[in-house]
Amino acid sequence: MMFERFAPEARTIVVHAQEHARRLGHNYIGCEHLLLALVAADQPASAILREHGVTPQHVEEEIVRQVGLGVGSPLFGTLNRDALASIGIDLDAVRARIEESFGPEALARADQAVHRGPRPSRLHPRRAMPPGLMRHWRPRHHARRAARTAPTPAPAGLYRATGARPTGHIPFTPRAKESLANTVREAQARHDNYIGIEHLALGLIAMNSGLVRSVLSALGASAPALRAEIVDRYRQAS
Structure with a gap:
């Protein structure tokens, strides 16, 4: 699997991205959450950003x-707000109209209704694990998992969504998956036998569309300049 090649600090970035997504009330992990976790890290690529x-x-x-x-x-996160605004569609107005018609947190309630219910066992897609076996398996499984992955808590942020935080599995968006594929290619291109934060940074910067490019543009940061400086700093360190 891809994540088996991730260095511990790179795995921590992915875990922190999930925590940021939950804190902001997003039930998906996007490139923006990976970027938020990455820029808070104590690593050379993060410092450059x-x-x-x-x-x-x-x-x-x-x-x-x-x-x-x-x-x-x-519902709105994968849409280009500026492009829709240019043809007269205001996403904030759409959200307000939905909540006016169906009440506050209508979208949250709809999401919870869609995802309510137990998930099938990973051991068998159509058969749940017997309760007795689950009682014995779950503590040992989680203890082993916790021992393998015990990253530091994600840094506190500026914002926190109201209401219940998303729980359970949070999927990666298609663009986030694309950025992770870019990360693997960056490591392969440099003949590195691991995937580190520098590869994550380069993979995110390489995205030509989506929120990362929009965020960099809003902050006046040049993707080519960032890439050149990250590559140069890690080349000097090697």
Whole structure:
């Protein structure tokens, strides 16, 4: 699997991205959450981004400005707000109209209704694990898992969505999956036998569309300049 090649600090970025998504009320992990986790890390690639104004505070402010808070955000998160505004569609007005007609947190309630119910066992897609076996298996499984992955808590952010935080599995968006595929290609191109934060950074910067490019543009950061400086700094360190 892809994540088996991730260095511990790179795995921590992915875990922190999920925590940021939950805190902001988003039931998906997008490139923007990976970027937010990355710029807060104590790593050379993260420092380069912050030196260019791509700080955790600025990134989070742009995420909230462009996507918003709350469980209903995924309905709008993959849409280009500026493009829709140019043809007279205001996503914030659409959200307000939905909540006016169906009440506050209508999108959150709809999302919870869709995803309510137990998930099938991974051991067999159509048969749940016997309760007795589950009682014995679950503590040992979680203890082993916790021992393998115990990253530091994600840094606190500026914003927190109201209401219940998304629970359970949070999927990656198609663009986030694309950025992770870029990450693997960056490591392969440099003949590295691991995937580190520098590869994650380069994979995100390589995205030609989506919220990362929009955030970088809003903050006045040049993707080519960032890429050149990250590559140069890691080349000097090697």
